[in-house]
Amino acid sequence: MRTSQYILATLKETPSDAEIVSHQLMLRAGMIRRVASGLYTWLPSGLRVLKKVENIVREEMDKAGAIEMLMPIIQPADLWEESGRWEQFGPELLRINDRHNRPFALGPTHEEVITDFVRKEVSSYKQLPLTLYQVQTKVRDEVRPRFGVMRAREFTMKDAYSFHLSDECLEKTYQVMHTAYCNIFERLGLDYRPVIADTGSIGGSVSHEFHVLAESGEDAIAFSDASDYAANIEKAEALAPTDARPAATKELKAFPTPDAKTIAELKEHYGVKPHRGVKTLIVYGAPDENEQRGLVALIVRGDHELNELKAEKHPLVDSPLEMAKEEDIVAAIGAKPGSLGPVGLNMPIIVDRTANVMADFVAGANKDGEHFSGINWDRDVENYEVADIRNIVEGDPSPCGQGTLQIKRGIEVGHIFQLGTKYSEAMKAGVLSESGKNQIMTMGCYGIGVSRIVAAAIEQNNDEYGIKWPQPIAPFDLAIVPMNMHKSHRIPDIANNLYDGLKAQGIDVLFDDRKERPGVMFNDMELLGVPYTLVIGERNLDENKVELKNRRTGEKLMLDLDTAIAEIAALVKG
Amino acid sequence: MRTSQYILATLKETPSDAEIVSHQLMLRAGMIRRVASGLYTWLPSGLRVLKKVENIVREEMDKAGAIEMLMPIIQPADLWEESGRWEQFGPELLRINDRHNRPFALGPTHEEVITDFVRKEVSSYKQLPLTLYQVQTKVRDEVRPRFGVMRAREFTMKDAYSFHLSDECLEKTYQVMHTAYCNIFERLGLDYRPVIADTGSIGGSVSHEFHVLAESGEDAIAFSDASDYAANIEKAEALAPTDARPAATKELKAFPTPDAKTIAELKEHYGVKPHRGVKTLIVYGAPDENEQRGLVALIVRGDHELNELKAEKHPLVDSPLEMAKEEDIVAAIGAKPGSLGPVGLNMPIIVDRTANVMADFVAGANKDGEHFSGINWDRDVENYEVADIRNIVEGDPSPCGQGTLQIKRGIEVGHIFQLGTKYSEAMKAGVLSESGKNQIMTMGCYGIGVSRIVAAAIEQNNDEYGIKWPQPIAPFDLAIVPMNMHKSHRIPDIANNLYDGLKAQGIDVLFDDRKERPGVMFNDMELLGVPYTLVIGERNLDENKVELKNRRTGEKLMLDLDTAIAEIAALVKG
Numbered sequence A, B: 001m002r003t004s005q006y007i008l009a010t011l012k013e014t015p016s017d018a019e020i021v022s023h024q025l026m027l028r029a030g031m032i033r034r035v036a037s038g039l040y041t042w043l044p045s046g047l048r049v050l051k052k053v054e055n056i057v058r059e060e061m062d063k064a065g066a067i068e069m070l071m072p073i074i075q076p077a078d079l080w081e082e083s084g085r086w087e088q089f090g091p092e093l094l095r096i097n098d099r100h101n102r103p104f105a106l107g108p109t110h111e112e113v114i115t116d117f118v119r120k121e122v123s124s125y126k127q128l129p130l131t132l133y134q135v136q137t138k139v140r141d142e143v144r145p146r147f148g149v150m151r152a153r154e155f156t157m158k159d160a161y162s163f164h165l166s167d168e169c170l171e172k173t174y175q176v177m178h179t180a181y182c183n184i185f186e187r188l189g190l191d192y193r194p195v196i197a198d199t200g201s202i203g204g205s206v207s208h209e210f211h212v213l214a215e216s217g218e219d220a221i222a223f224s225d226a227s228d229y230a231a232n233i234e235k236a237e238a239l240a241p242t243d244a245r246p247a248a249t250k251e252l253k254a255f256p257t258p259d260a261k262t263i264a265e266l267k268e269h270y271g272v273k274p275h276r277g278v279k280t281l282i283v284y285g286a287p288d289e290n291e292q293r294g295l296v297a298l299i300v301r302g303d304h305e306l307n308e309l310k311a312e313k314h315p316l317v318d319s320p321l322e323m324a325k326e327e328d329i330v331a332a333i334g335a336k337p338g339s340l341g342p343v344g345l346n347m348p349i350i351v352d353r354t355a356n357v358m359a360d361f362v363a364g365a366n367k368d369g370e371h372f373s374g375i376n377w378d379r380d381v382e383n384y385e386v387a388d389i390r391n392i393v394e395g396d397p398s399p400c401g402q403g404t405l406q407i408k409r410g411i412e413v414g415h416i417f418q419l420g421t422k423y424s425e426a427m428k429a430g431v432l433s434e435s436g437k438n439q440i441m442t443m444g445c446y447g448i449g450v451s452r453i454v455a456a457a458i459e460q461n462n463d464e465y466g467i468k469w470p471q472p473i474a475p476f477d478l479a480i481v482p483m484n485m486h487k488s489h490r491i492p493d494i495a496n497n498l499y500d501g502l503k504a505q506g507i508d509v510l511f512d513d514r515k516e517r518p519g520v521m522f523n524d525m526e527l528l529g530v531p532y533t534l535v536i537g538e539r540n541l542d543e544n545k546v547e548l549k550n551r552r553t554g555e556k557l558m559l560d561l562d563t564a565i566a567e568i569a570a571l572v573k574g
Helices: A021-028 A044-063 A077-083 A111-121 A167-188 A263-270 A308-312 A326-333 A422-426 A450-460 A491-504 A518-528 A538-542 A564-573 B021-028 B044-063 B077-083 B111-121 B167-188 B263-270 B308-312 B326-333 B422-426 B450-460 B491-504 B518-528 B538-542 B564-573
Strands: A032-036 A039-042 A074-076 A094-097 A103-106 A130-139 A154-164 A192-196 A207-213 A219-224 A230-232 A253-256 A278-284 A295-301 A349-352 A361-367 A370-375 A385-387 A405-420 A430-432 A438-440 A442-449 A478-482 A509-511 A532-536 A545-550 A556-560 B032-036 B039-042 B074-076 B094-097 B103-106 B130-139 B154-164 B192-196 B207-213 B219-224 B230-232 B253-256 B278-284 B295-301 B349-352 B361-367 B370-375 B385-387 B405-420 B430-432 B438-440 B442-449 B478-482 B509-511 B532-536 B545-550 B556-560
Touching (some): A021 A032, A021 A450, A032 B074, A032 B111, A039 A044, A039 B074, A044 A130, A044 A154, A044 A167, A074 B039, A077 A111, A111 A154, A111 A422, A111 A442, A154 A167, A154 A450, A167 A192, A167 A207, A167 A442, A207 A219, A207 A450, A405 A422, A422 A442, A478 A491, A478 A518, A491 A509, A491 A532, A532 A538, A532 A564, A538 A545, A556 A564, B039 B044, B044 B154, B044 B167, B074 B077, B077 B111, B077 B422, B111 B422, B111 B442, B154 B167, B167 B192, B207 B219, B207 B450, B295 B326, B405 B422, B405 B450, B422 B442, B478 B491, B491 B509, B491 B532, B491 B538, B491 B564, B532 B538, B532 B564, B538 B545, B545 B564, B556 B564
Parallel strands (some): A478 A532, B192 B230, B349 B385, B478 B509
Antiparallel strands (some): A074 A103, A094 A103, A154 A442, A192 A207, A207 A405, A219 A405, A545 A556, B032 B039, B074 B103, B094 B103, B154 B442, B192 B207, B405 B442, B532 B545, B545 B556
8 A cells, every 4th residue: 555545644633532542542543533422434544453353353253163144233122122121221222213113222232133043043952052253333322432442332343142052062162262262362462361250231150351451451350470360350259368367365445536437547547557447338238028128237358448249249238239328327327437337236247258357456336436446256246247348459369279469450352251041031042952842042142342452452552652553453564664765766666666575475565655754754654553664765775775663672674675575574474 | 164063044935025036045045034124134154145245346446546444334413414415315314313312324325424534634635536435334214125135224335435626537536436346246247237327316417327137127227239338227318310200191180089098098999009199298397486386298109108307307397207186287288188189288398309200190189088190290289399208118229329229127236426516515525726725626426235236146146946156256166065974984084075175275165064865955055056066975986086066057077086176176266
């Protein structure tokens, strides 16, 4: 491609509405333009990257035995009513009426359509297992679209669905998909981690997210420093401490704390170290048979954070988790938040595993402006349950049994689920089993945010000059930058010959044939993140040389003009 | 691909709701399934064909210098308001509101979005000409979706748009696109014709449609038998006869015709040959300065048909053309349709060129139940205009001056337009010209119905057994059908080796490894239209042979097992 016949569309200024670096660089490098909130046009450079990502995803899905098909974006409401999601889904589901006023949705996902397809087309266990996928435009009417294509309203996804007779078979395919996803992210040239994840509103039991690591990532991920273990921090288990709880050495004693409503204030005004105190959080309990909700106290060590996802999974706690209103707390306890604690508390108490091995600790006295010191479990608090209800912190032992946990940030770009029968049950998707009975299929689903990967790759690979693409997804493999070509006798022919020769080797070349100053051309190629730049200048030509610059390492190589094409081909394809 | 790991989904019965052969065969061959009216899932076999068509289109567009990008499906209403089409477009434009109640449309076409893009990104004449394209899912809320993917509500289109400083430049790019389209349809292996077409609601001046010829086509196309001339019958000019009008030989004479209200009845009951009479059609005239519409008479020879498109372009006639209501005709003339004619008619009369060279002809007398014979122009009818207002018929001289016209039927699969400044003017899309002035760009647009081509190809290529794909777009190049493989000792190994060997040659092979009777397998492969079937049977293997069957010609070749792969590769790729 010659820049003179291309739309480079690079910008010098950083657009003011772009908050994160990938959004800024995608605008500045001429990859995308905004059409409306959350709706983007992909310019030629952006589309080239998107297509390369898409092709790698497609090749690995095919290799893994998944079969590609294509479902419509517009889905009839009745399928969503069958699954129950027409009601459950919020306004992210963009609902529309056609000219005959029939209700449809623009698909954010295709569980309903694929389950309907399979229940009609697959009738026998002999046709199972079956994994189907598509690469498609999806729609999600985000309340606040932002970060460019990272959270857009229209985006490209690869979604796959598998169907099975048994959970064992599902687990096998799930593992195949897990491996395929690792291969995909490996081939994309990204630093990524598969992490144990929550299944959320999609449903199912086992689930992994695939994260591209980047400091700007929205999610926190816990890793073992000694194994492959990685989990979304929401989901990472905080093991019970192996050390036993020390024996009580102090008496229970009240002391006035008029200036302390938080752990930090307790430390500041009364010298209580955070790890010597506990936080007492009051939430609503699971409804009883009369749909009444009582209160439940959740207790974590003062320097720890409650993990809401873990807490709401406890049978005593209502889900989704809801913090109790102050008036309900005061009515039940007689004290306000800031002075609460487990001693004498007349409600179910759930104590975090780590808080449970504390002795002689500090907590609110359930009187405003008063705390107890020297609290000891069992002696001072008799009825309580112990559970894992906190977020892990760096240095915790890894739940896998090896090493300790570290925390990094990631961008979720893939998510795989063992769905089970959530959709097949609701939509009566069964097959004849070997024994001739109708049996509901069990399902898996596997998504990759194709357009999101483009932004995530930039978050992970950029510097002050622009994008540093991993070679496999760069819009071009190499840029030819001839210096002052239009004033030279020999440079045009040499540049054209190199261009033709490199193209013939199957290399994606961008030939910058504009009448621009070299500095402008270098800046554009660095901004666009082309992995190699081949600089053709008079001085080097005098010695029959051209210069090859590596965008990522900054390394410069002098190549003989005669062997340059072969050397570059070896580098780019090697 | 092995059928055991694929979804073949062939059907024995022809679905009752499929009216045309391509729709029937796409369902029966397992290419598509209906999700809702006009909304289809593409099964693996269908998607394979769709992708092959898409790739050929893409390659030829790239070769022609067009640059690929991707615009959103969801388009903001304000752009459509700027162009004026938010009001003009009917309910085919699927309008939606997002969660904030802002209006959007699901794009049936992208003139507005691309014009907005180019006016923002292109500022100088130096960046022109520029041709941009996308391959994308489009939405059109058809009042009566039918014929499967031939007229669906969601479909795949390639749409391209070009931008220019001058009409000469536009004409040049238009010609490049015309050539690219010819290359595309040539490579697709289809019998097609570029035909001169009307520009319709898209606007512009010059326009060509590309038709795949098929007897079931909705459009009639007029061809010269001696040149490349081809035009949509709507648009084909009926030349004025070169023979002069004969002199009058008969007197004007009224005769009673109580039993004749049509040309056919005139012939049946009164022996008037159709080409000796004329039809008189009363339509509404163009509104006058007070928005009042009078009546206008249109006269064509009895055996000819009015061409409404030609008629409505006449300045005297209202557009769109509307036939006058009977009460308005009776009020103005005093007679009902069936007895109307030009003699004594008190309204503007437009006479078709061929009707104008008639002498001594028959027409209604403007009295119910009465006709005149021996009518002669000028003598009996003084005020009239002459124009081309009829459809051409086979045997008419070609407007190109060479040969006579024939009529064939076609399916429109492409349409190119010299748009001019319709959109750029309305949306103020200008660039700085060489002289430093702001100049509105002139535009072309170029569409191909990618998913429609799949159906059109089947309409053109089928027989009683199923589809006969042109090789370049067949879902598979070749099917391996081993006979009774599961009872044989040697066939499985031989079939597997051939499968691996052919795949290694880059051939798309479908290996039918089901435990089915040979007849079932042959029928499925013929239905699916795979161009070659390689049959592996015990008897031929005794002589070290395998049989290759050509789906299109029925021809059977015996191949030596040892050289089969090389011979097949030469055939398929040659």
